Structures are given as structure tokens and as C-alpha cells.
Amino acid sequence: MITLEPIEINGHLFKGVTVLLPKTTLLAVAGDKGYIMCGALDVRLLNEKLSDRAIIAGKAQGVRTLADLLSAPLAEITHEAERVGVYPGMTGRDALLQMHR
Numbered sequence: 001m002i003t004l005e006p007i008e009i010n011g012h013l014f015k016g017v018t019v020l021l022p023k024t025t026l027l028a029v030a031g032d033k034g035y036i037m038c039g040a041l042d043v044r045l046l047n048e049k050l051s052d053r054a055i056i057a058g059k060a061q062g063v064r065t066l067a068d069l070l071s072a073p074l075a076e077i078t079h080e081a082e083r084v085g086v087y088p089g090m091t092g093r094d095a096l097l098q099m100h101r
Contacts (some may be wrong), residue, residue: 016066034099036092043076054081
């Protein structure tokens, strides 16, 4: 099952996506410029193989819900996320707001 839900943070609207898979759940919250995702996100791939796409993204680990994803500290970020002021340890919520600027 795949669910999509609107998430409002400080008056800004983001898209929350939950994908239920056997033995795991994929979670992502996206804005117009970037996104955060659960531990399934391959930051190294985005930085190395897809660097020409300049993807702004961050990964949080050990999350089970979209609420967890928003409150968890980011474990890894892409180079492009760093360029817009996102840093490891920043909560998903704060990272999305920073990406939105």
C-alpha cells in the first residue's frame, strides 16, 4: 500500500509518502526543492553517480513513521543539501524548512 498525505510545517506544505513493503516501510517527505527519507536513501549514490542532478536530500535512520522522520536527526545529507544550509544532526522538520528557502 502507498499513502500520500499533506504535511504542513510553519505554513509550508510538503508531501508525505509511506510505502508499505514486506518487512519494511519506505518513508519520505518532499518539498519543491528537496526531500528527506528513511534509511533506504543511498546518499553516496546521489553524491557520486547522480551528482549532475544536484539533488537536495537527507537521510534519517531508525524511523518508522512520518512523524519520526520529521523529528529525527539527519544521519547523512547530499552535497547539495549542505550547500543550502542543511547539516547532519538537523531534524527532518528543520531541514525541510531550510531546503524550502
